[in-house]
Amino acid sequence: MLYKEPAPIKDRENPFESMMSRFNIAAEILGLDEEVYNVLKTPTRQVIVNVPVTMDDGKVRVFEGYRVIHSTILGPSKGGVRFAPDVFLDEVKALAAWMTWKCAVVDIPYGGAKGGVICDPFSMSAGEMERLTRAYTQALVDTFGPDQDIPAPDMGTGPREMAWLMDEYSRMKGSTIHAVVTGKPLVLGGSLGRVEATGRGVMVSAMAAMDKLGMDPAKSTAVIQGFGNVGAWAAKLMSERGVKILGVSDVSGAYWNDNGIDIEEAIEYKNNNKGRLEGYENAEKISNDELLVSKVDVLVPAAVEDVITIKNVDQIQARLIVEGANGPTSYKADNIINEKGIMVVPDILANSGGVTVSYFEWVQNRMGFKWTLDRVNERAERIMNESFERVYAASQKYNVPMRIAAYIVAIDKVAMTYKYRGGF
Numbered sequence: 001m002l003y004k005e006p007a008p009i010k011d012r013e014n015p016f017e018s019m020m021s022r023f024n025i026a027a028e029i030l031g032l033d034e035e036v037y038n039v040l041k042t043p044t045r046q047v048i049v050n051v052p053v054t055m056d057d058g059k060v061r062v063f064e065g066y067r068v069i070h071s072t073i074l075g076p077s078k079g080g081v082r083f084a085p086d087v088f089l090d091e092v093k094a095l096a097a098w099m100t101w102k103c104a105v106v107d108i109p110y111g112g113a114k115g116g117v118i119c120d121p122f123s124m125s126a127g128e129m130e131r132l133t134r135a136y137t138q139a140l141v142d143t144f145g146p147d148q149d150i151p152a153p154d155m156g157t158g159p160r161e162m163a164w165l166m167d168e169y170s171r172m173k174g175s176t177i178h179a180v181v182t183g184k185p186l187v188l189g190g191s192l193g194r195v196e197a198t199g200r201g202v203m204v205s206a207m208a209a210m211d212k213l214g215m216d217p218a219k220s221t222a223v224i225q226g227f228g229n230v231g232a233w234a235a236k237l238m239s240e241r242g243v244k245i246l247g248v249s250d251v252s253g254a255y256w257n258d259n260g261i262d263i264e265e266a267i268e269y270k271n272n273n274k275g276r277l278e279g280y281e282n283a284e285k286i287s288n289d290e291l292l293v294s295k296v297d298v299l300v301p302a303a304v305e306d307v308i309t310i311k312n313v314d315q316i317q318a319r320l321i322v323e324g325a326n327g328p329t330s331y332k333a334d335n336i337i338n339e340k341g342i343m344v345v346p347d348i349l350a351n352s353g354g355v356t357v358s359y360f361e362w363v364q365n366r367m368g369f370k371w372t373l374d375r376v377n378e379r380a381e382r383i384m385n386e387s388f389e390r391v392y393a394a395s396q397k398y399n400v401p402m403r404i405a406a407y408i409v410a411i412d413k414v415a416m417t418y419k420y421r422g423g424f
C-alpha cells in the first residue's frame, strides 16, 4: 500500500508565525537594530533530504526529512529530531528558533536547530525505524557534529534512535563520537537525571513563580495535561512539594479527584497499562477540555501545541500557567491571558530543564567523565532558578508579561553575541 499523506492540520496557527509574532514584540521593545533583526528572523540553514529506506515487505519507500539550523551565534546548534506523520517545514523552522531562544534564556552555549522526518513511527517495525534513522543520519553527516549541530530526541524518537544515530555517525567518521547527540541510553554516554530533567525544570519554575505570587505550594492545587515524560515527572515532583494535583490526563481523557490524585499510583497504573491512564479508577473521568478550564491554582499543559486558544482562554480559571509543552498557548490567546492577570511561565523557560541536562550530557561526554545524579540535579536547579530570576527581572523592568520578557532576555543575549562576532 502506498504511504497515505496525513490530513491537513485544521484550526492550527502557523507555528512559525506564532513564534515570530512574539519575537517581533520583544524585538521592538528592545529596539533591536535592523541588521540583527534580519539575521535572527530567518534560519541560517534549511536542509531537506529524501532518503530511500527498504521496508519489511521488501519495497523501498522514500521519506522526506528536514534539519533546520536557526542560529549558531551562541555555539553549535542543538535541537531534537521529530518523527511524525504531520511534521512540516514551518513547524521545524519554528521549533529550531524556539531552541535558539531556549538555550539563550538558560545561558548555555548553544544555537538552535530542529529536525524532522515525515513518517508514522507507531506503524513502523524496529528494523524500519533503525534503517530510517541511519539513512537520515547518513544524509546529514556533514551537518551533524559535536562542534557543529547536536541532535536529541523529540516526539517519535527516544534513546534507541539516538543510539543508532550516534553509532551511524561514529561509523562514518571512523571513531566513537558520543558527543554528537544527547538523550542517549545511560550505558552509551547518557546523563543521569536526563529522563526527568524537563519535568524537574517545570517543577522548579512552578515553585519560583508561586513564590513570586505569594502562593503556598502546600495550599495550592494543580492540573497537568499530558502524562508522558514531562507531565508525569512534573506531577510527581510538584506533589512531592505539597501541591495537590487534582487532575491529570492523556489522550484517553482526564482523571479528576477532589482529594488529589495519588501520582505514584497513577504512574504505576499507567506503566502496567501499556502507557495509558485509560480505566484508571481512583478518579472521576472528565474531558481534556474540562481539565484545562477547571478551578485550580496552577495549570500545566504538558502534552501538545495549541491547547490554550481563543476558544477556551476566557474560561481558564488558573492563576498560573507553567508551559511544560512547546507552544501550548496560541499567540492569539496571549492578550486575553494578560488581561486576565494570569502569570505564564513560558515554554522557552519552563521546559528548558531538558536542554540544560542535555548540555550536561555533552559536557560529560567531552570530559569522558560521569557526574552523580545529585550534581546534575543541583546544577540544573540552579540554572533554572537563575534563569527564572533573569526573566522575572526583565518582566518588571520592561513591564511586560513573562513570555515577552523571556524573548527579550534571549534575543538580547543572542544580539549582543552577534555584535561581537559580527557579520560579513
Ligand code: NDP
Pocket: 155, 198, 225, 226, 227, 228, 229, 230, 231, 249, 250, 251, 252, 275, 276, 288, 302, 303, 304, 305, 324, 325, 326, 351, 352, 354, 355
Ligand atoms: P510524551 O510523548 O512522553 O507524552 C505526551 C503526553 O501527552 C502523553 O501522556 C500523551 O498521551 C499526552 N497527549 C498527547 N496528545 C494529547 C492530547 N491531545 N490531549 C491530552 N493529552 C495528550 O511527550 P513528552 O512528555 O516528552 O513531551 C510533552 C511536551 O513537552 C511536548 O510538547 C514536547 O515537545 C515538550 N518537551 C519535551 C521535552 C522532553 O525532554 N521530553 C523537552 C522540552 C519540551 P498518550 O500517552 O495517551 O498518547
